[in-house]
Amino acid sequence: xxxxxxxxxxxxxxxxxxxxxxxxxxxxxxxxxxxxxxxxxxxxxxxxxxxxxxxxxxxxxxxxxxxxxxxxxxxxxxxxxxxxxxxxxxxxxxxxxxxxxxxxxxxxxxxxxxxxxxxxxxxxxxxxxxxxxxxxxxxxxxxxxxxxxxxxxxxxxxxxxxxxxxxxxxxxxxxxxxxxxxxxxxxxxxxxxxxxxxxxxxxxxxxxxxxxxxxxxxxxxxxxxxxxxxxxxxxxxxxxxxxxxxxxxxxxxxxxxxxxxxxxxxxxxxxxxxxxxxxxxxxxxxxxxxxxxxxxx
Numbered sequence: 614x615x616x617x618x619x620x621x622x623x624x625x626x627x628x629x630x631x632x633x634x635x636x637x638x639x640x641x642x643x644x645x646x647x648x649x650x651x652x653x654x655x656x657x658x659x660x661x662x663x664x665x666x667x668x669x670x671x672x673x674x675x676x677x678x679x680x681x682x683x684x685x686x687x688x689x690x691x692x693x694x695x696x697x698x699x700x701x702x703x704x705x706x707x708x709x710x711x712x713x714x715x716x717x718x719x720x721x722x723x724x725x726x727x728x729x730x731x732x733x734x735x736x737x738x739x740x741x742x743x744x745x746x747x748x749x750x751x752x753x754x755x756x757x758x759x760x761x762x763x764x765x766x767x768x769x770x771x772x773x774x775x776x777x778x779x780x781x782x783x784x785x786x787x788x789x790x791x792x793x794x795x796x797x798x799x800x801x802x803x804x805x806x807x808x809x810x811x812x813x814x815x816x817x818x819x820x821x822x823x824x825x826x827x828x829x830x831x832x833x834x835x836x837x838x839x840x841x842x843x844x845x846x847x848x849x850x851x852x853x854x855x856x857x858x859x860x861x862x863x864x865x866x867x868x869x870x871x872x873x874x875x876x877x878x879x880x881x882x883x884x885x886x887x888x889x890x891x892x893x894x895x896x897x898x899x900x901x902x903x904x905x906x907x908x909x910x
Contacts, residue, residue, distance in 0.1 A: 670711030691835040702793035766869035
């Protein structure tokens with residue numbers, strides 16, 4: 614349907630914002646675009662060579678993760694930054710569902726796997742982690758077993774994650790997902806104390822708008838990026854790197870646990886993971902230096 618009437622103005626405005634924002638971001642945060650393109654490249658470039666029509670993970674990668682990595686870049690270029698949080702969260706959850714379904718319902722076709730996994734919850738990876746029993750809670754056994762298998766598949770990553778993030782691979786994936794979950798609820802607690810969520814962000818933005826920080830509207834609707842948006846762009850940049858790392862880790866885990874991939878395929882994904890960690894370290898230091906958050910101890 615062509616843009617006519619009021620839609621013509623809206624579509625044209627969105628296009629002008631995109632062009633202006635691309636120039637603004639390239640002038641102020643040029644590496645952000647590069648890293649978003651790397652996220653897209655990994656999603657497409659780490660597809661398995663031999664397609665398995667019954668794999669829900671492959672379906673999630675191709676039908677959800679790949680288009681959403683493009684949408685993250687699109688939303689950033691519109692300076693409509695809140696949707697990018699939804700998209701990045703959905704990438705991780707969709708791949709995790711696919712890994713879970715392929716691991717436990719391997720002989721089923723994708724539609725059946727999706728039905729069998731309809732009660733999937735990311736939070737169970739954390740809640741079931743300490744579960745020790747062998748009977749009475751088969752569902753928790755599935756999550757705790759898969760979590761251990763992910764950690765074992767990515768055991769070579771422990772030292773790198775430990776020195777930079779201090780947690781196990783599966784915990785890192787969950788915590789990345791969980792941190793993105795907070796803003797998409799109306800009200801969400803942070804460590805049982807501070808309130809965030811969409812309403813919390815709106816309240817904070819409303820208070821800060823009196824000193825020049827833009828209101829939440831500018832991170833929901835297409836807008837022209839301004840200097841005040843650089844803080845949010847830096848946050849999106851950091852999250853994009855965490856999502857790239859988590860996505861690549863899930864791909865590697867699936868290749869190891871379910872696909873039993875060969876050394877060449879695993880090495881390719883491992884290289885992407887190591888590159889994602891390197892970029893995360895660099896951007897973390899850049900952001901810390903920019904806002905005076907570096908540890909001087």
